Amino acid sequence: MAFSPVFWLYSMLQWLLSKIFSPDPPAPGARLRRPRIAIIGAGLTGVSAASHCVGHGFDVVLFEAEGRDHLGGIWTDVNGTSGLQIHSIMYRFHPSITWEGGYPKQNQIVGQIEKLWKRYQLEDKTKFNTKVEKVYKDHQGRWIVNNPSEGRFDGIIAAVGTCGPPKMPHIPGQENFTGEIHHSSKLDKVDAKGKKVLIIGGGASAVEALEWAVDTDAAEIKVLSRSDKWIIPRNAFIDVLLAFNIFGQETLLSWIPETLLRLCFYRDLKDIAPADQGLFTETPMVNSEIFKQIRSGRAHWLRGDIEEVHENGIMFNKRAKKVPKGGPGHQVMVEGDIIIMATGYKRPSLSFLPDEVFEEPYGPPRWYLQVFPPSYPSICANNCTYVNAIGTVGNYHIGIYTRLLLMFLVDPLTTPKTWWMKRWIDMTSTLKSLAPTRAFDFFTYSELIYWFVFVTLINPFRWKWALFVFFGIGSQLPAKVVEQEDKLRNGLGYEKSYLD
Numbered sequence: 001m002a003f004s005p006v007f008w009l010y011s012m013l014q015w016l017l018s019k020i021f022s023p024d025p026p027a028p029g030a031r032l033r034r035p036r037i038a039i040i041g042a043g044l045t046g047v048s049a050a051s052h053c054v055g056h057g058f059d060v061v062l063f064e065a066e067g068r069d070h071l072g073g074i075w076t077d078v079n080g081t082s083g084l085q086i087h088s089i090m091y092r093f094h095p096s097i098t099w100e101g102g103y104p105k106q107n108q109i110v111g112q113i114e115k116l117w118k119r120y121q122l123e124d125k126t127k128f129n130t131k132v133e134k135v136y137k138d139h140q141g142r143w144i145v146n147n148p149s150e151g152r153f154d155g156i157i158a159a160v161g162t163c164g165p166p167k168m169p170h171i172p173g174q175e176n177f178t179g180e181i182h183h184s185s186k187l188d189k190v191d192a193k194g195k196k197v198l199i200i201g202g203g204a205s206a207v208e209a210l211e212w213a214v215d216t217d218a219a220e221i222k223v224l225s226r227s228d229k230w231i232i233p234r235n236a237f238i239d240v241l242l243a244f245n246i247f248g249q250e251t252l253l254s255w256i257p258e259t260l261l262r263l264c265f266y267r268d269l270k271d272i273a274p275a276d277q278g279l280f281t282e283t284p285m286v287n288s289e290i291f292k293q294i295r296s297g298r299a300h301w302l303r304g305d306i307e308e309v310h311e312n313g314i315m316f317n318k319r320a321k322k323v324p325k326g327g328p329g330h331q332v333m334v335e336g337d338i339i340i341m342a343t344g345y346k347r348p349s350l351s352f353l354p355d356e357v358f359e360e361p362y363g364p365p366r367w368y369l370q371v372f373p374p375s376y377p378s379i380c381a382n383n384c385t386y387v388n389a390i391g392t393v394g395n396y397h398i399g400i401y402t403r404l405l406l407m408f409l410v411d412p413l414t415t416p417k418t419w420w421m422k423r424w425i426d427m428t429s430t431l432k433s434l435a436p437t438r439a440f441d442f443f444t445y446s447e448l449i450y451w452f453v454f455v456t457l458i459n460p461f462r463w464k465w466a467l468f469v470f471f472g473i474g475s476q477l478p479a480k481v482v483e484q485e486d487k488l489r490n491g492l493g494y495e496k497s498y499l500d
Helices: 005-021 044-055 106-119 204-215 236-242 255-272 289-296 397-410 418-431 445-457 460-471 476-492
Strands: 033-040 058-063 135-137 143-145 155-158 180-183 196-200 220-225 299-310 313-318 330-335 338-341 379-381 388-390 442-444
Touching: 033 044, 033 143, 033 397, 044 058, 044 106, 044 397, 143 155, 155 397, 196 204, 196 313, 204 220, 204 289, 204 299, 255 289, 289 299, 299 330, 379 397, 388 445, 397 445, 397 460, 442 445, 445 460, 460 476
Parallel strands: 033 058, 033 155, 155 379, 180 338, 196 220, 196 338, 220 299, 388 442
Antiparallel strands: 135 143, 299 313, 313 330
């Protein structure tokens, strides 16, 4: 492999981040103390959150509904050709991650999850084939997962993610199709060479399926999309700039990046750029390859509605720009040999959580910092309530959310009260009352960081934890302060912290 100065610098950056911010794994046989955390889901988020907990000396149990082969969550259920659409520097789900390139593939991502799981000695703390049906509190206020035989816990991290089983809707007439029909996540053994491929859907799964069809040398590729979606360049610098919108919504100046994208990125393909949807309303797709394939004639992007599947293709109502879904159009027969259902995944349920957390108007995602239900600050639904954003769900905020939960559990003076959690939700909703989406349905990464800073600064008792919360360092000083506070609380008859 040729020497690359850029990759060398990236490798050094990763090494430096790991050295400074990665908590040390516990020594073999070390006794981990309370709080004890139940983590539901052994995917990327669950493994990362567990490593942060044990790295800071707190005990965990990971509950995974599937078997050992599903360590890594949704990344174990996608194609081997699947990879990151964003640059890996924006997908550092733990400080110790070491990527071998800018856009790693599925095997590298699963490999890093496995490496993290083993480094922090989580093998004996993971219960596979254990589906969580319910969590509830005992008479002492500690959490029980399923039943008391699983033990008792001080906090819950729900890490079931946003992607469950593949979503495979039935299309009228599909039983008459003489070709093949596959979900976009099951393409490893499919051969599309020399064939006409029809991709149903217009999201990230559709773009990934298009790349697969190109790589397998399909003769013709057509993407049948119901609507236009924003596509932004596969460029880390530009993606970071777009995430700098601290308001987390469409503003009077949002037309500037939208216009620049149309002029400099879409160029001659402005027709497939959204006309009536702002950039800061829905998660954009990150891809530069798709325009290249459309311009070369290898791929075609059709806007419209699927009416019926025939023996040799799909009857499609092709609509003009700005015509709404189901509106008038031009009926055409789109012929194909393979239909790829890029229809996404079913969303995993959080129904195992107590009923109170779903009571309106404070049901998910309208929670404190989007992940803490107001009725139970000892629950953190990390990366489960995500709807849309410009940023990433796999970055270092997993650690921040985990350490916030640890801070709440360790230091009672930092734990938010239900009333104040609801007021923060109300305030954020008011600030975004003019947003096209609801307040918590879309955010940017800059807005997320603002949330973290605000809730840390608003409570003086949290100041001593700031370095720990944001960077995972400096936990000894606040812990000693809490020990002194414990003595005072004990003398006054108040509840002690877990640092005893």
